[in-house]
Amino acid sequence: MAIHNQQINPENDLGFGPQPVMKNQPLINKDGSVNVKRKGLSRFNTADNYHTLIKMSWGKFWLVVLSGYLIANIVFASIYVLIGMDSLDGASGNSCGSRFLDAFFFSAQTISTVGYGHISPRGVVANSVAAFESMIGLLAFALATGLLYGRFSKPSAKIVYSENLLVAPYKENGRGLMFRLANIRKNVLIDLDVEVIFSYNEFVDGKPVRRFFPLELERKYVSLLTLNWTVVHPLDDKSPLIDILFEDLETYQATFAILLKAFDDTFSQTVHSRTSYTAQDMVWNAKFVPMFERDEEGRIELDMSKISEFEMVH
DSSP, rough: OOOOOOOOOOOGGGTOOTOOOTTTSSSSSSTSSBOOOOOOOOOTTTTTTHHHHHOOOOOHHHHHHHHHHHHHHHHHHHHHHOGGGGGGTTTTOOSSHHHHHHHHHHHHHHHTTTTOSSSOOOHHHHHHHHHHHHHHHHHHHHHHHHHHHHHHHHHHOOOOOSEEEEEETTTTTTTEEEEEEESSSSOOEEEEEEEEEEEEEEEEEEEEEEEEEEESSSOOOEEOOOOOEEEEEOOOOOTTTOOOHHHHHHHHTTOOOOOOOEEEEETEEEEEEEEEEEEEEESEEEEEOOOEETTSSSSSEEEEEEETTTOOOO
């Protein structure tokens, strides 16, 4: 692959060093996560628990919370049954199943410190278990509340990117490498700064080495993201990709890492967003379809469903 007039700068390697890409595994995934698999850690390692609970999807988060709640009540209900149902005043169940349900719902009232009073513990052992359960419940609900607040309050950028990277007409008789992005939220992002890092495998002394080059952009900075933003790398004489072909990109497992930084006016903090494109994501000789139009009152309407729509050009 011919890369013209480019000096290798170690600071551009995104922290991956010269490690080559193998079997088309991207360094950065589409969702912005780093494609590195860690091993050699203890199964009981707890260093990543908080990060996992904060970053997991809402569905998985509620599944974890509800599962923990059910398991805790089942365990304590089993303890009350083992102690003896005569230690729970007010329990009226006759069969094994109904007695277990009495103990389960008593546990649910105790762990949440509701305590309706229909069933109450009797004796030192039952009262001790109930007291311990109520303490566990207070701590567990405080932890769940903190995680819930952390998920809501965590600063993040909800940026949607076009599915494809286009080689499109640019200015007069020119071409440009383009992708499109927009803010899903209605909040204001200011002082946006974007970087596009091009990388590919190069063979040095018969061994593959990863090379990284930042691409010059038509515009890498905008003050406000009010509509969509089409980021363009002009394929001109200054571009290392001016004579690039799809076969080259595929052979050398080229990728384009997108790094976006912005200031979120809602959180009053800097937020980041990442994604990447591979050769398979590129479409040649195409251009994006406009995302916005005017309503009857002349107000701009931004159609987010068109973020990835394009049409072929000849």
